[in-house]
Amino acid sequence: MVLRMMKCEFILLLVLETVIAVTVKNVKINNFELEYFVTYENWCKSDKDRFQFIVGITIEQCVAECSARDHCNSLIYRNQINGCELFLTSETDQSNPGECVYVRKDNINVTKSPCQEGCDNGKVCESASSIKGMCNIKECINTKAPKNxxxxxxxxxxxxxxxxxxxxxxxxxxxxxxxxxxxxxxxxxxxxxECVKTNYTWADSWSPWSTCSLSCESGQKSRTRECSLRIEGNGTSNCDKGDVDVDTITCNNQSCPTPTHGKSCSSNTDCIETEGVCIEEICFCHHLFEYNNTVNNCTKGNEYMYMIKVTIVLQ
CATH class of the missing domain: 2.10.70 (Complement Module; domain 1)
Structure with a gap:
C-alpha cells in the first residue's frame, strides 16, 4: 500500500499511533481521473448497508468502483485480502478489528469521468476507453428490511x-x-x-375416529385436529401453532357376555368368544387367538405360542 501511494502526490495530514490520514492526488484508473482522502484505522466498518464486495483489486480501483456509482457513499479497503467493500451509507460504525482503509464518497473528487453526464442512481459507469462510458445496471440497491x-x-x-x-x-x-x-x-x-402479524386457530377438519379400545364394557375412541389454520391480522391466536386437540368419546358400551372359555360345550356355537371352538367338550379360543382377561374375550395372539400350549395339553 505504501509503495503504491509513493507513485502519487500526497499530503500528510495526521500521524497517530492508530490513525493515519492522507490525501491522494492525480489518480488515473478505469478511465477516471480523481483524488481522494483516506483514513487508515485499526477497526473495520461492519457490513451493514454493504451492497458489493470485490476481491483482488487495488485501493485505487476500489475508489474508482465507488466513484462509478452514484449510490455508493463510502468504501472499505481491506489490505490483507485486497478486498473492496462498497456501502450505501457513510455511517462509520466500527465492529471488527483489522487493517482497513476507509473512504467517504464526499472525500472523493472526480476530476474526469468517462460518463460526463453521470449515471442514474443504481447504474454503474463503465468504459473501455476514456472517450465515452456506458451506464449499466450491475446491482440492486432498493431493498430494505420489511417492517417487523x-x-x-x-x-x-x-x-x-x-x-x-x-x-x-x-x-x-x-x-x-x-x-x-x-x-x-x-x-x-x-x-x-411483507411480514404480517399471524395468529392460529384449530383446523376445520378432524382426523377419522380411531378403533374402539374395547369390544364391550365402555371402551374409548378418539380423533384429533391440529392448530394449523392461519389468521392474518391483529387479533389473538386461539391456539399455538403445532398444538394438537384431542376429542375422546366412549364406545361399545354394551356389557361383555359371560365368558365360556374353559367351560363345557357340545359344539362351537356354545363358545361365545371370538372364533371360539369346542375341543373335547371344552371351549377354547381359535388357534389364532388367545384369551384376554382384560377384555374377557379371545384376542389375536401368537399362533406359535398357542400351539405349544395345545401340545402340552395333549401330552
Missing part, C-alpha cells in the same frame, strides 16, 4: 439472492412465494416480502 423483519445476505449484485426473515410473532405474507429474492438484470428484486 430483517434481510439476510448483503450481496446486491445481479444474480445474488437475499432472504427475508420475520420477527417472532410475524410471518411472511401467505402469497405462495418463498421469502427469497433474486437481483434481476433490471436492477429490481424479484420479490419483496
Amino acid at each position: 423483519g430483517t434481510v439476510l445476505g448483503n450481496q446486491r449484485g445481479v444474480g445474488d439472492k437475499i432472504r427475508y426473515m420475520c420477527n417472532p410473532g410475524y410471518e411472511p405474507k401467505n402469497d405462495g412465494q418463498e421469502p427469497v429474492a433474486v437481483c434481476l438484470h433490471s436492477g429490481q428484486w424479484s420479490h419483496v416480502t
